Amino acid sequence: MASFDGLYDMYRTQVYRFACALSQDARDAEDLFQETWLRAVKAAPEGPGSEGSETKAWLFAITANAHKDILRKRRVRRLFLAERTKSLKDGAADADLGWDGPGHSRKDGAARSDIRLCLRRAVSRLPDRERRVFILKDIEGFKHEEIGRVLGIPEATVRTLLHRAVKRLRKEMSEFRPEAGSALEEGQI
Amino acid sequence: MTAKLSCREVERLMLGSEDRDLPPGERALVEEHLQDCGRCRAFASDRAAIRRAAAAVAWPALPGELDRRTRTELRERAREAEKPFVPIWVLIALAVVTITTGIWVAVSLADVAPDTTLADLPFTGLAAVFIIIQNALTLLFAPVVLQTFRARRGASRSA
Numbered sequence: 228m229a230s231f232d233g234l235y236d237m238y239r240t241q242v243y244r245f246a247c248a249l250s251q252d253a254r255d256a257e258d259l260f261q262e263t264w265l266r267a268v269k270a271a272p273e274g275p276g277s278e279g280s281e282t283k284a285w286l287f288a289i290t291a292n293a294h295k296d297i298l299r300k301r302r303v304r305r306l307f308l309a310e311r312t313k314s315l316k317d318g319a320a321d322a323d324l325g326w327d328g329p330g331h332s333r334k335d336g337a338a339r340s341d342i343r344l345c346l347r348r349a350v351s352r353l354p355d356r357e358r359r360v361f362i363l364k365d366i367e368g369f370k371h372e373e374i375g376r377v378l379g380i381p382e383a384t385v386r387t388l389l390h391r392a393v394k395r396l397r398k399e400m401s402e403f404r405p406e407a408g409s410a411l412e413e414g415q416i
Numbered sequence: 417m418t419a420k421l422s423c424r425e426v427e428r429l430m431l432g433s434e435d436r437d438l439p440p441g442e443r444a445l446v447e448e449h450l451q452d453c454g455r456c457r458a459f460a461s462d463r464a465a466i467r468r469a470a471a472a473v474a475w476p477a478l479p480g481e482l483d484r485r486t487r488t489e490l491r492e493r494a495r496e497a498e499k500p501f502v503p504i505w506v507l508i509a510l511a512v513v514t515i516t517t518g519i520w521v522a523v524s525l526a527d528v529a530p531d532t533t534l535a536d537l538p539f540t541g542l543a544a545v546f547i548i549i550q551n552a553l554t555l556l557f558a559p560v561v562l563q564t565f566r567a568r569r570g571a572s573r574s575a
Binding site: 231232235239240243244247248253257260261264265268269342343345346347361364365366370371372386389390393394396397400 | 428462463465467470473474475476482483494497
């Protein structure tokens with residue numbers, strides 16, 4: 228258990244950040260974080276067993292799969308029980324105001340104009356597959372090949388999804404900041 | 417590689433160049449395209465802004481309560497996983513019973529010949545045959561029973 232404790236200590240922050248980026252909702256992120264570690268401890272004997280990028284990729288693959296399962300279950304519930312659950316794409320990032328720390332509020336004009344906040348909102352609106360790829364690339368710093376391994380998809384698909392995500396983000400972010408025009412300007416952050 | 421690249425090709429090459437340097441030929445074609453294409457220059461500029469923004473996003477810190485809860489749960493799970501599924505005293509008792517039964521069965525069936533029928537067997541011989549059949553069936557179905565038991569235990573624990 229000591230070694231798993233070490234693994235947890237080393238990657239808990241990164242896994243939580245990934246869970247937050249995927250979920251864009253604090254409660255879902257917490258569920259996803261816990262589910263990831265419970266799956267990891269269960270699969271630990273079959274895990275990579277070494278530290279480094281392989282371990283991180285293994286943990287992130289568990290997180291991505293757990294996220295897919297959560298979304299799948301939610302879709303089934305919606306379909307069969309007509310349950311009214313909140314959508315990840317309906318501005319959950321806006322509603323979850325505590326995420327950027329104290330001092331930011333929905334009416335905070337400075338925060339709303341912040342390109343980082345715009346990006347988070349725009350990322351939360353991306354289709355699930357594009358969102359996963361974008362987060363792994365731009366936030367977690369994985370390479371295309373590693374993303375393919377984490378998500379179990381070909382590298383060419385990773386490139387296609389990233390391209391689509393970037394195009395969508397450009398559009399979304401220009402809508403968030405109409406004063407900046409269609410192209411984002413450098414030096415805004 | 418054609419002499420002229422489309423905007424889509426250039427965009428994809430620019431994204432690819434984030435992982436590895438482009439070969440000199442492709443790089444020259446991209447640079448040439450960028451000189452003439454404002455749309456792709458805007459794409460490159462936007463992409464750089466998005467990357468910087470993504471790197472600068474302030475993600476929430478891991479809540480202490482969630483950290484404690486998860487760590488406690490993980491330790492419990494690990495402790496349970498380390499515990500033998502069957503207590504040691506049960507294993508010892510099973511070993512004693514198995515050895516005793518084996519000896520008894522061997523003694524009971526010592527006089528059995530190839531032409532002996534079930535009707536010829538004494539009560540102890542019949543009991544020995546019954547035990548052999550019972551053990552064979554147990555070996556056959558035990559994995560299924562154990563798997564079901566574990567699945568139910570797991571489900572009740574997560575509930």
